[in-house]
Amino acid sequence: MKRRNFLKKASVSCAGVVASSAIGSCNLSTSEKSIVFSNLKQVTRPIVIATWRVAKATEKAWEILQNNGTALDAVEQGCRVEEADVKNQSVGKGGLPDRDGNVTLDACIMDKFGNYGAVTAVQNITHVISVARKVMEETPHVILTGEGAKKFALSKGFKEEDLLTESSKKAWLKWKETSLYKPIINIENHDTIGMLAIDKKGDISGACTTSGLSYKMAGRVGDSAIIGSGLFIDNEIGGATATGMGEEVLKTVGSFLIVELMRQGKSPQKACEEAVKRVVKKSGERYKNFQVGFIALNKAGETGAYCIHEWFNYQVYAKGENKNYKSNYYNKPKN
DSSP: OGGGOOOOOOOOOOTTOBTTTBOOOOOOOHHHHHHHHHTOSOOOOSEEEEESSOHHHHHHHHHHHHTTOOHHHHHHHHHHHHHHOTTOTTSSTTOOOOTTSOOOEEEEEEOTTOOEEEEEEEOSBSOHHHHHHHHHHHSSOSEEEHHHHHHHHHHTTOOBOOOOOHHHHHHHHHHHTTOOOOOOTTTSSOOOEEEEEEOTTSOEEEEEEEOOSTTOOTTOOOSTTSBTTTEEEETTTEEEEEEEOHHHHHHHTHHHHHHHHHHTTOOHHHHHHHHHHHHHHHHGGGGGGOOEEEEEEETTSOEEEEESSTTOEEEEEETTEEEEEEOEESOOOOO
C-alpha cells in the first residue's frame, strides 16, 4: 500500500506528577490553564491534522470548518472520505480482512466536552465513524461491539453492504497460501486514519477509524477505538491520535499520555517524542519490528508528530494550505 510511505512551560504544581516515570492527575484552575498558552504570539485556527497522506479527507474537514462548521462535524466527515475509498485497504470498505476473510472495523470519536463513542469489530457497515458518533450522542453507553454494534447501526438507518472488495479478497487468498503473519513496517499489516481539528470557535474534536491489523485473529481489537490509546481529546489542552501497532499503543495509553504532557507544558512535538520513547522503552528490542506514530495538536493550533521508524507521514490543512509532511523519527543510525 503506497500510503504507508507515517507551550512555554506552565508553572504547574500538582502532587502526584512524576516527570520521569508517570503522569499524575493535575487539576488546573482556569487561570493556570491559560498560562500554558499565554506566551504564544498567535493562535492558528481553524486547523486539521491527520495521519498519513489523506489530502481529500483533510480537504473535506477544512471545507466544513471554513463554513463555520464544528470540529466534531469536520473530523467525522473527513474520516468518512477514507472509509468510502476502496483503494485504501486499511480503512472502511475495501479494508484487508481478518484470517477468516471478514472485514471488521473499529472507530471512535470525541467531542469538545470529552464525550466519547466507539464501535469495535463491526462487519458490513462502511461508515463506522458515524456509528460511533451515534453511540456517543444517542445511547447511555460509550462502546458497542460486534453484532450489537451492527444491529444498532441498522436501527439508525445505516446501510449493510459487503466490505470485502475483489482486490482485498485477492490479497487475502494470496496470504492464505502461507498464512504467514509478519507485519512489515509502514507497508502491510496495520494502519488507520486519525484526525484532529480545531474550529473557528477554538473547540477541538478528534476521530479515528480503521479496519485494523490485516489477517488478524477474529475478534481482535486494537487501539483505534479505545479512549486514551488511539485517541484522546481535552478541549482545554489539545488532542492526540495514534497509528501503527495498536497492541503497543494500548500498553502505554499513548494519546492520553501526550495530552497530559502538553498539560504540563510540553509542546505537541516534544509530547509525541516522549510518547514514542515510552513505547520503545517498554518494548525493548521488539521496537525494531513494528511501527508506532503519533500526531498531536494543542489549543493554540501548534502541531507535532513523531514515530519509531522512518516514513510515517501526516497531513495538515491550515492557513488555506493542505500539505503533507514527513514525520521525524526515533530509530536513526547511530554514529
